Amino acid sequence: MRNVITYLLMVRVDSASMSGLHLSRGWLSDACVLANQELVSGRSLVLCCATVIVLCATVIATMLTLHFTKDILPDSVNNDFQNINKFNEPQFMNLIEIIFQFLLEPKETERFMQQLSAFAGEHGMSPGPLKNLMKSVLMVPQGALKKSLTAQQVKEDLLTLGLNEDKAAHFSKQWGDHSAVLSRRAIGQTLMVNQLVDMEWKFGVTVGTSEIQKVGNISLQLKLVIRKGSSTENVYMELTLPQFYNFLHELERAKTSMDCFS
Amino acid sequence: MAAPFDEQFFVSLELLLKSPSKDALRELFSQSYRQVATEGGRLAQRTAEDLDIPFAQAQQLLQCLHSLAHHVVFRGLTRPQQIQDLFPASFHASLKNLITKILLELSPAWRSEAIQTHISLPQLKAFDWRVDMVTSSDSVSRMAVPSCLLSLQLGEDRVVVESSRETLDTMLDGLGRLRQQLALVAGK
Numbered sequence: 001m002r003n004v005i006t007y008l009l010m011v012r013v014d015s016a017s018m019s020g021l022h023l024s025r026g027w028l029s030d031a032c033v034l035a036n037q038e039l040v041s042g043r044s045l046v047l048c049c050a051t052v053i054v055l056c057a058t059v060i061a062t063m064l065t066l067h068f069t070k071d072i073l074p075d076s077v078n079n080d081f082q083n084i085n086k087f088n089e090p091q092f093m094n095l096i097e098i099i100f101q102f103l104l105e106p107k108e109t110e111r112f113m114q115q116l117s118a119f120a121g122e123h124g125m126s127p128g129p130l131k132n133l134m135k136s137v138l139m140v141p142q143g144a145l146k147k148s149l150t151a152q153q154v155k156e157d158l159l160t161l162g163l164n165e166d167k168a169a170h171f172s173k174q175w176g177d178h179s180a181v182l183s184r185r186a187i188g189q190t191l192m193v194n195q196l197v198d199m200e201w202k203f204g205v206t207v208g209t210s211e212i213q214k215v216g217n218i219s220l221q222l223k224l225v226i227r228k229g230s231s232t233e234n235v236y237m238e239l240t241l242p243q244f245y246n247f248l249h250e251l252e253r254a255k256t257s258m259d260c261f262s
Numbered sequence: 263m264a265a266p267f268d269e270q271f272f273v274s275l276e277l278l279l280k281s282p283s284k285d286a287l288r289e290l291f292s293q294s295y296r297q298v299a300t301e302g303g304r305l306a307q308r309t310a311e312d313l314d315i316p317f318a319q320a321q322q323l324l325q326c327l328h329s330l331a332h333h334v335v336f337r338g339l340t341r342p343q344q345i346q347d348l349f350p351a352s353f354h355a356s357l358k359n360l361i362t363k364i365l366l367e368l369s370p371a372w373r374s375e376a377i378q379t380h381i382s383l384p385q386l387k388a389f390d391w392r393v394d395m396v397t398s399s400d401s402v403s404r405m406a407v408p409s410c411l412l413s414l415q416l417g418e419d420r421v422v423v424e425s426s427r428e429t430l431d432t433m434l435d436g437l438g439r440l441r442q443q444l445a446l447v448a449g450k
Contacts, residue, residue: 146403186401192409196425199433201440211376213336218447220440221383224414226423235423237416238383241444247389248437254391255434258408258427261395 066160067153068143080136081162091123092167096174103141103182145186151176197232198225220244272353274326279357280313288364294327295372334365335372384416
């Protein structure tokens with residue numbers, strides 16, 4: 001009987017993720033056949049197995065409660081962090097420096113790859129596995145940035161993932177030091193439509209026109225530079241004085257409204 | 263713009279003596295100001311009928327009225343004497359005074375219309391704004407960042423522009439300095 005239950009549980013674990021209790025028809029029919037063979041009720045057997053599955057899932061979920069993600073991570077991530085524990089302190093600090101340099105300038109992927117290759121060369125390891133290792137490590141700061149985690153939470157996550165105390169403390173300290181800059185960068189990346197990039201103005205007096213020889217109007221000319229996709233567009237406009245004062249008044253009201261909400 | 267007026271010009275103007283009333287004359291000046299004489303086929307036809315003159319003469323008359331009105335607006339003639347000095351001494355005195363009076367009455371409106379419609383960059387006709395609070399994005403799942411949308415109606419086109427708080431502050435800073443400069447100029 002124990003073998004029956006073990007067999008059913010192994011099939012269940014292999015076939016699907018533990019996070020759902022989806023019991024496939026195939027599994028249910030296997031359970032019924034085996035129940036008949038063992039002369040027990042099929043329903044009892046299924047209920048028993050389902051209970052065990054739920055308990056296992058709860059235990060696993062509790063063990064791997066992470067702040068930076070709610071997803072179940074593959075086993076390779078745990079292995080990667082165990083491998084990182086094998087680096088000595090100078091190596092680890094060097095690696096962390098490379099990682100944070102990349103996080104602060106994420107467009108510099110070429111430089112990041114070159115630095116990792118150089119690091120691998122210096123310490124006699126192959127670059128391929130090192131890069132895979134870094135992929136796992138980068139998940140933590142990238143997730144932490146999304147969730148705006150504190151240094152303490154990052155440290156807890158690293159310890160949960162199997163990194164040793166010293167390394168986790170160093171990493172989380174670096175995180176704490178750089179988090180303000182990284183957050184500002186992330187916020188700055190927020191999508192903006194027709195973003196206003198620059199404004200220039202000049203004001204002058206219209207001296208004469210083809211209709212009137214002597215005129216004396218003051219007019220203000222504005223040029224707004226707007227980012228549209230990857231290029232910029234200039235928008236030119238002219239305002240009379242009353243329009244300018246009205247424009248300024250409305251902008252001040254908009255600013256007051258913005259200040260209220262922060 | 264203002265060509266010197268020759269004798270033929272004033273001969274044409276004297277045709278106005280045939281006008282039925284002062285109001286009709288005023289109306290004629292008003293309509294001829296806007297229209298270029300060569301286009302005013304219908305107006306010329308009506309004028310020819312009202313004044314009982316040939317079509318060609320009516321067209322020439324309208325051309326003269328148009329030129330005279332534009333000359334008065336261009337030079338900014340605001341005193342009666344300035345306008346009367348344009349006419350030769352032999353010109354019909356009452357007609358001269360009537361024309362002067364009508365031109366002085368209509369030229370301020372023509373002048374402001376010319377100022378309104380002179381060439382310029384697209385005028386800002388209307389302006390609306392909206393302040394949003396960005397609560398989430400693909401790079402940060404929880405945030406509270408205000409953002410401002412400005413809608414500018416420029417002539418026929420409408421442009422919507424988004425700006426962050428810092429950009430809006432910088433813009434206001436610049437425009438505030440402009441206001442100070444304007445106040446200085448006005449004070450002088």
